[in-house]
Amino acid sequence: MITSPHNEKLKEVRKLQRRRERRFVAEGEDLLAAAADAGWPAVYELRAGVDVEADLLDGVSGLGSGTRALGVFEQRWGAVTGPLCVALWGVRDPGNVGAVLRSALALGASSVALGPETADPFGPKAVRASMGAIFQIPMARVGSVAQLPSPRLALVAAAGEPLRGPLQGTLVIGAERAGLPDEVVEACDVVAHIPIAGDSLNAAMAATIALYESTRVTAP
Amino acid sequence: MITSPHNEKLKEVRKLQRRRERRFVAEGEDLLAAAADAGWPAVYELRAGVDVEADLLDGVSGLGSGTRALGVFEQRWGAVTGPLCVALWGVRDPGNVGAVLRSALALGASSVALGPETADPFGPKAVRASMGAIFQIPMARVGSVAQLPSPRLALVAAAGEPLRGPLQGTLVIGAERAGLPDEVVEACDVVAHIPIAGDSLNAAMAATIALYESTRVTAP
Numbered sequence: 285m286i287t288s289p290h291n292e293k294l295k296e297v298r299k300l301q302r303r304r305e306r307r308f309v310a311e312g313e314d315l316l317a318a319a320a321d322a323g324w325p326a327v328y329e330l331r332a333g334v335d336v337e338a339d340l341l342d343g344v345s346g347l348g349s350g351t352r353a354l355g356v357f358e359q360r361w362g363a364v365t366g367p368l369c370v371a372l373w374g375v376r377d378p379g380n381v382g383a384v385l386r387s388a389l390a391l392g393a394s395s396v397a398l399g400p401e402t403a404d405p406f407g408p409k410a411v412r413a414s415m416g417a418i419f420q421i422p423m424a425r426v427g428s429v430a431q432l433p434s435p436r437l438a439l440v441a442a443a444g445e446p447l448r449g450p451l452q453g454t455l456v457i458g459a460e461r462a463g464l465p466d467e468v469v470e471a472c473d474v475v476a477h478i479p480i481a482g483d484s485l486n487a488a489m490a491a492t493i494a495l496y497e498s499t500r501v502t503a504p
Numbered sequence: 505m506i507t508s509p510h511n512e513k514l515k516e517v518r519k520l521q522r523r524r525e526r527r528f529v530a531e532g533e534d535l536l537a538a539a540a541d542a543g544w545p546a547v548y549e550l551r552a553g554v555d556v557e558a559d560l561l562d563g564v565s566g567l568g569s570g571t572r573a574l575g576v577f578e579q580r581w582g583a584v585t586g587p588l589c590v591a592l593w594g595v596r597d598p599g600n601v602g603a604v605l606r607s608a609l610a611l612g613a614s615s616v617a618l619g620p621e622t623a624d625p626f627g628p629k630a631v632r633a634s635m636g637a638i639f640q641i642p643m644a645r646v647g648s649v650a651q652l653p654s655p656r657l658a659l660v661a662a663a664g665e666p667l668r669g670p671l672q673g674t675l676v677i678g679a680e681r682a683g684l685p686d687e688v689v690e691a692c693d694v695v696a697h698i699p700i701a702g703d704s705l706n707a708a709m710a711a712t713i714a715l716y717e718s719t720r721v722t723a724p
Contacts, residue, residue: 346568348566348568386706386709387709390700390705390709391700392700415706478716480610480611480612480716480719485610486606486635489606489607489610489712492709492712492713493712493713493716496698496700496713496716499700
């Protein structure tokens with residue numbers, strides 16, 4: 285039982301809450317269960333009242349409410365594979381990155397590519413928002429559209445054709461306000477938009493709808 | 505300039521972060537701007553370095569990172585109106601409730617109804633997840649399906665017909681694991697599911713897809 289705030293594991297957790305390292309923290313029983321289900325073992329787990337005094341664990345928690353359990357994990361990077369990859373470009377909000385991971389897993393994407401200026405998926409907010417999908421969907425960093433499975437579809441606010449599934453290849457999605465850089469759109473094979481009246485979808489909502497269009501089982 | 509942690513406004517903010525009252529807190533410049541755009545004035549705003557010392561404001565912030573500005577607002581409840589209402593039943597997660605408000609606004613729903621066992625939309629997590637939609641989409645508490653605009657469509661995991669838009673009336677959505685109670689499904693006019701392979705959509709993702717099906721401009 286850890287009883288000192290100067291314990292090395294607690295020091296590491298505090299550090300990982302602040303900046304990206306080769307390890308990351310996942311908090312809460314649901315995330316630990318998702319990791320176990322995915323066969324991704326923790327380097328170590330800390331459970332309140334078992335491994336560590338409850339108030340010390342709360343002290344290193346990234347959750348406002350404290351936590352009952354957390355795990356420290358080694359990062360794992362995979363490959364950008366088809367049949368359907370989701371690529372994020374300039375999505376700086378870690379909550380949106382995590383939500384995209386979750387949608388990608390739920391709606392059957394095969395991998396998630398993280399382009400330039402996109403938040404760290406292993407940061408605490410992204411891990412939390414992924415609701416465990418971080419342990420199940422392959423992820424990779426990419427630097428250019430050329431690294432993505434073809435054909436590549438650039439999802440934009442109001443140009444190109446209306447998005448219609450089924451799709452294979454890569455869905456390339458930008459941030460809510462900035463959208464995709466021109467050179468990324470130009471490097472893609474197809475340009476499409478989600479046919480809605482407004483234009484205020486964030487990356488996670490756009491990914492959810494685009495993946496739904498791309499993978500739905502029943503033909504319309 | 506507030507320079508004491510015992511200030512009455514700071515005491516009220518601390519209290520509102522913990523429990524529901526007739527007032528609520530919204531943190532961050534984006535939310536304050538959304539409130540102003542919607543014509544929903546704050547009872548008072550507190551800006552770091554202007555109205556209050558920065559560290560005192562951080563001390564009452566519900567955000568892990570602290571905040572530069574927050575506002576205290578009176579709650580407003582509206583009416584459950586058509587043409588397209590989203591009703592939540594048993595959605596206990598405030599982040600999901602807030603995300604549904606956001607999707608409802610972005611995808612053109614006319615109102616959001618909050619059924620039994622559904623998280624307080626004015627709680628800090630819901631307000632934050634709404635990204636300002638809380639100030640723009642009419643909301644009402646309801647106790648029974650009979651209070652909802654007709655026809656009412658119960659969205660379930662794997663029964664009824666595949667969801668196909670356009671729709672009018674009410675989309676009734678339950679929580680991810682529990683789903684809708686039997687008596688709610690029976691009280692609805694139509695039962696439908698989102699035609700995807702998996703069944704792991706949360707309420708916000710289901711609402712996003714269902715509203716997209718319901719309101720998209722371009723016919724498939």
